[in-house]
Amino acid sequence: MNNKITLYIKTIVMLAFIMFGVFVIFSSSIYPISADNTKKLEKSISAPSQNHPASEFEKKLKIAFLTDGLFSDAGWGAFGYNAAQALEGKYSYMVDYKENVPIPKIEETLRDYANSGYDIIISHGFEWGKPAVKVGKDYPETKFVIFTGLVNSSNVASIYPMQQEGTYVLGALAATMSKTGIIGFVGGERYPNLINIYEGYKQGAQDVNPAVKILVTYLDDWDNSTKGKKAAISQIDRGADFLLQVADTSGHGVIEAAKERGIYAFGAISDQNKLAPNTVLTSFVLDAEKAFDRIITLVKTSNFSGQIFKPGLEAEKGASGDGIVYIAPFHSLEHTVSDNVKLRLEKLKEDIINGNIKVPERYSNNIGNYLNNTG
Structure with a gap:
């Protein structure tokens, strides 16, 4: 009888140890409570990995797209708006849009956006050129792009397609x-x-x-x-x-x-x-999407300079080479x-x-x- 009781007690003790071990293993796999595990978790969030390229962790550029045209015109204003939207989708940058800017208000509008900290201001129209050069002198860190333009300075570039x-x-x-x-x-x-x-x-x-x-x-x-x-x-x-x-x-x-x-x-x-x-x-x-994409690349690689780009004909949309027409x-x-x-x-x-x-x-x-x- 004593032997049976002793065997019964031993069995209960063994089961208790087994259940405790299972609980420890199970809980530690779900709740990483140790300091070491916490550090590992933080590192996995902040550091780029193969699944999250370094570019995803770069500074997000603030871009403005401004025009005196209309986004509803199915022509000049519409195609520029669509191209800027495509860049917004591709890079997940914040793009602000403004249409129908009166010609006398161009300089004022450029200055407002530059003063608001925009990194790149794409101005859609020949008449934006001279005001951009003037405003650009007061905001040397801002990049101005004129499409289509024939002006340039240290921080103002023009794209003038042939x-x-x-x-x-x-x-x-x-x-x-x-x-x-x-x-x-x-x-x-x-x-x-x-x-x-x-x-x-x-x-x-x-x-x-x-x-x-x-x-x-x-x-x-x-x-x-x-x-x-x-x-x-x-x-x-x-x-x-x-x-x-x-x-x-x-x-x-x-x-x-x-x-x-x-x-x-x-x-x-x-x-x-x-x-x-x-x-x-x-x-x-x-x-325009191809042209704007190249400007973004120049800015990202710190190769932006005040140039007048004159891209010509391309065989078809998105073809290799410099053409954008x-x-x-x-x-x-x-x-x-x-x-x-x-x-x-x-x-x-x-x-x-x-x-x-x-x-x-x-x-x-x-x-x-x-x-x-x-x-």
């Missing part, structure tokens, strides 16, 4: 397909960038057909679709059967007139086919362009990219005065 290389292709296409031998151009304002765009269009058309006639109208108004439509109808009445418009929301009126009269129009800056799918044959487009697809109008014409256009693009065809910058004689008086 849009005339894109419009050269459109001019060649228009002159090739025109049945009347007359094509048109409607611009928002007669300033250097627009003159340069027109001259590329003219060169492309005349290289294909030296006898082609090109009608030109400058509206002096970027936000008046009625005015744009009236100018387009005037050109169509004079025989134009292809129209290139570079006029922001005024250009919507040009597209509307082309749609009503049954001719083709070209889009500008953005792929504007969606505005009139059976009318907008193609567009010349600026790959490309020709949009024909979309549902693909069947209206013959294979021979498509092959010819591809050859023209290749020759421009390789330098076999030169499309130089051309401006009015008073570009110096324009730059001095802008802003």
Whole structure:
């Protein structure tokens, strides 16, 4: 009997030790209570690992995107806004957006953002150049980028895409397909960038057909679709059967007139086919996302300097190389362009990219005065 009691007690003691050991192991695996374990946990959160690259732990840049245009214009303002948004998504940086800034308020707006501690201020429009240089002197740590600009200083860089290389292709296409031998151009304002765009269009058309006639109208108004439509109808009445418009929301009126009269129009800056799918044959487009991405990279690698970048044509959106100007697809109008014409256009693009065809910058004689008086 005593032996049975002794055996029973031993069994209970052994079970107690086993249960206690299980409890210790179980609780220590869930609750890392030791000081050593706490240090290990803190280290795993703060230090980059293979799953969390060092770039994720860098300072988050504050970026501002400012324009005197409208984000709703389906052209100049919209494409810039979309490009800046893409950067915001890619890098998770904070980007503040401001549209419709009155020209007289440009300097004040730049100064407000610089004073608020923004690291990069992307100014969307030629007229932002001179004010940015002036404000930049007071905020040497802030990086200013003008798209499209022709100014620079130690902390102000400009991106001035060779849009005339894109419009050269459109001019060649228009002159090739025109049945009347007359094509048109409607611009928002007669300033250097627009003159340069027109001259590329003219060169492309005349290289294909030296006898082609090109009608030109400058509206002096970027936000008046009625005015744009009236100018387009005037050109169509004079025989134009292809129209290139570079006029922001005024250009919507040009597209509307082309749609009503049954001719083709070209889009500008953005792929504007969606505005009139059976009318907008193609567009010349600026790959602003690619351009802005390079600026961000220069800032991150401490290689930003005040330069004027002049990227030209690229074979297609996002292609390798420095180009940021490309020709949009024909979309549902693909069947209206013959294979021979498509092959010819591809050859023209290749020759421009390789330098076999030169499309130089051309401006009015008073570009110096324009730059001095802008802003």
